[in-house]
Amino acid sequence: MLILGQLINGLTQGSIYALIAIGFVIIFGTMNLVTFAHGEVYMIGAFMGYFALSVLHLPWYVALMMGMGAAWVLGFFIEKVAFRPLRAAGHMPPLLITIGLSIILKDLAMLLFGAENRPVPSIYGETIEIAGFQVSLLQLLILGIAGLLIIVLRILIQGTKIGRAMRATAQDHEAAYAMGVNVNRVFSVSFCLASCLGGAAGVMVGIYYNAVYPVMGDTAGLKGFAACIFGGLTSIPGAILGGLIIGVVENLTVQFIASGYRDIVAFLVLVIVLVFRPQGILGKKIRAV
Amino acid sequence: MSLLQVRSLSVIFGGLVAVNKVDLSIKEGEIVGLIGPNGAGKTTLFNCVCGFQEADEGSLSFGDRFIHAMAPHDIAALGLARTFQTSRIFKRMTVLEHVLLGQHSHQRTGLWGAIFRPGWVKEEEERSRERGMKILSFFEDRLAPRIHDFAETLSYANRRRLEIARALVSEPKLLLLDEPTAGMNPHESAGIARLIRKIRDELGTTVFLIEHDMKVIMGASERIIVLDHGEKIAEGQPEEIRHNQGVIEAYLGRKHGA
Amino acid sequence: MALYNFIPRRSNLKLWLPVLGSLLIFPIFVRNEYILNTAVFAGIYVILVSSLNITNGYTGLFSFGHAAFYGIGAYTAAILATRFNFPFLLTLPLAGIVAAIFGAAIALPTLRLKGIFLALVTIGFQQITFLVIMNWIGLTRGPMGIPGIPPASFFGYELKSNFEYYYLILFLVVGVLFLISRIVDSRVGRTFVAIREDELAAQSISINTFRAKVLSFVLATFFAGIAGAFFAHHARFISADSFRLEETFHILTMLIVGGMGSILGPVIGAVFLVILPEVFRSLAEYRGIVYGLIMIAAILFRPEGIAGVPGIISTRGILSRAERPQVAEEPAP
Secondary structure (H helix, E strand, C coil): CHHHHHHHHHHHHHHHHHHHHHHHHHHHHHHCCCCCCHHHHHHHHHHHHHHHHHHCCCCHHHHHHHHHHHHHHHHHHHHHHHHHHHCCCCCHHHHHHHHHHHHHHHHHHHHHHCCCCEECCCCCCCEEEECCEEEEHHHHHHHHHHHHHHHHHHHHHHHCHHHHHHHHHHHCHHHHHHCCCCHHHHHHHHHHHHHHHHHHHHHHHHHHHCEECCCHHHHHHHHHHHHHHHHCCCCHHHHHHHHHHHHHHHHHHHHHCCHHHCCHHHHHHHHHHHHHCCCCCCCCCCCCC | CEEEEEEEEEEEECCEEEEEEEEEEEECCCEEEEECCCCCCHHHHHHHHHCCCCCCEEEEEECCEECCCCCHHHHHHCCEEECCCCCCCCCCCEHHHHHHHCCHHHCCCCHHHHHHCCHHHHHHHHHHHHHHHHHHHHHCCCCHHHCCCEHHHCCHHHHHHHHHHHHHCCCCCEEEEECCCCCCCHHHHHHHHHHHHHHHHHHCCEEEEECCCHHHHHHHCCEEEEEECCEEEEEECHHHHHCCHHHHHHHCCCCCCC | CCHHHCCCCHHHHHHHHHHHHHHHHHHHHCCCHHHHHHHHHHHHHHHHHHHHHHHHHHCCCCCCCHHHHHHHHHHHHHHHHHHHCCCHHHHHHHHHHHHHHHHHHHHHHHCCECHHHHHHHHHHHHHHHHHHHHHCHHHHCHHHCECCCCCCEECCEECCCHHHHHHHHHHHHHHHHHHHHHHHCCHHHHHHHHHHHCHHHHHHCCCCHHHHHHHHHHHHHHHHHHHHHHHHHHHCCECHHHHCHHHHHHHHHHHHHHCCCCCHHHHHHHHHHHHHHHHCHHHHHHHHHHHHHHHHHHHHHCCCCCCCCCCCCCCCCCCCHHHCCCCECCCCC
């Protein structure tokens, strides 16, 4: 039963990683680019959530909205600075700029908020019994929110005009442009959307662990990326699977090996996937054109 | 003596048969042209010969060695050099560095040689430099005065010439040229046709070239092979090919040079 | 002659000998411990940035794991010195060798990868190294670090002041730059550049690109390890905190600002970005922000840095489907 408990823990944490990972998939899928500032977007979202919950004492769903909103705005700004001016430059220059941005954001957060943890109040601490073992309501809430966001995302991508434009752009920028899609706008919206999911993940982590702190984005961003690579860089289901698996294995590692090695799981996954199956579990083998 | 032997070579991309059971052989000292409409599989064939593309069926031999499973750098070391359809020069290396590095397979300086510079390393550099300048002199005064310029500063035609120089400098037995005159004007193209003859006559290098410019192919080649939709549809002297019904039909309606 | 073309040779002695001369007599006139300490750090970073330049600048491989090898070198020296009483003259080269062995071990399975994928796997390795150092208490004492590292010593004579360490690092810097210059200005160096420029074309002139890339990686990690050993003996105490991903980013920023693909670029970048925070001490808290802004400004306005070969980080080109980062080596049509 202990394992099932860890499983729930793992799935909860994993669903948060999944949201971060989906953000990377959206950005890479539509724009063909990678950002190293995603962790900081997540962190800013988390701080906004903290601000809403601890300072303004607003309910969690408002905090979530505010976190997502802040992340959206930040994402908009990042896309304008790092990606738009270098539209034709390949993937390395924007990547390096996002590294610069991540360093700046982290430092700013440390200056403004100090390096220590900021406490976030607990909510839904009660547990209920499902199938013979204890599950906390909070965990159900997080799984629920994550699931809901993913469903909303899918509706957005499959059913709306902008979603179609995103899919067309993901297939082929030039063809989409030739067919009248405003590719710049699609890039901007995609980036903002991805950031928004990252912000949501940040708020949820703050609520789950009752703390936010300026360097929380570092490992979270990289783990999300590991999940994204695991799934194949362009596959949303793969990213979800990757996030969940990393979350579960992490928790099992903490339980059976040592808590300090928890973070290693994601990086081992990253390295192993890249060495043995770089296209990921569900990705298509990328060939030269 | 057969230098290059291609037997029943096939390359299939997904559902598309790019090269279909092609047989051909090239004898030492020949200048052979390879023509065919766009998409006929010519560059794919070249890529197989050089080791950049794995063949799905068939075999390739160079001299007495089977090369169809060899890595590109090993095949090159056997004496096979090539130029590419899209000029692949080293943009931020100088002209001189190109012709020095082209002799890579004949040089032995490694890490220790580079650090300690014993006498033989200095001699090797000297000899490489001499040989490099000698090959550059093939190109009159187009490349030699620019030996310290970055390749990216060269004109388009000079870049193509540099690529040929880089290939020549390794004293290859067989030189594969992939559309060497693409993008050149008629005057420059004629120069390349002369150069190809000169390469064979003065250096003894066998030449196998892909071209779309009919004047160059007819002028430089002694034998022509025609590919269409991955299959060899004709082979023979330039005059025969020119009047070959099948070849004409293959080109009908499709763009061709000259 | 452009800055990026400069390679110190016997023929241009007039250019670099005066600089070397001034560096040699400089501490005699400036006996300030603080300034000399800064100079020592500048020296360490010159070695680190120059070594990263071998892979990232000359060979065009984007490695993001350099601090890990710096750390491996430092920890190797520290452990050998504190637990096994190895003298400095042994710990220094051994640190380089151990780092290079790790470099080879990483390079062999991963150098088929390209671009962003190579970058990610090196980050993965960087983080794994950091976490192992933090958690393998038995070997590294984890977060407590390793104190009491003996100072650098030569046959019993222990270095005591920054004055002496300055000359040691100057000697090492000159040595490393000399080696790198020789390597770069040779068939080996040209091979690296050819791989950076066009790997396929390099193969077509019989270059075994995989082997060359591994060599490039091993050289870079060797020098990083040497820098780590010096750092350990100078600081006398090391902990994993000095070898985080952030440190890799700092080294990378210095490389980009100074310029990639040249001998002078890393030197200028390292000196500039080590001295800058010291000059503007009032901005110490904003160090991260300044670094980030400098990196962004460099990429947006002058990606070749101060003395780098223009165009290695390209800001022009057509982003089409064909430019989608390729995972591993695939032949071109």
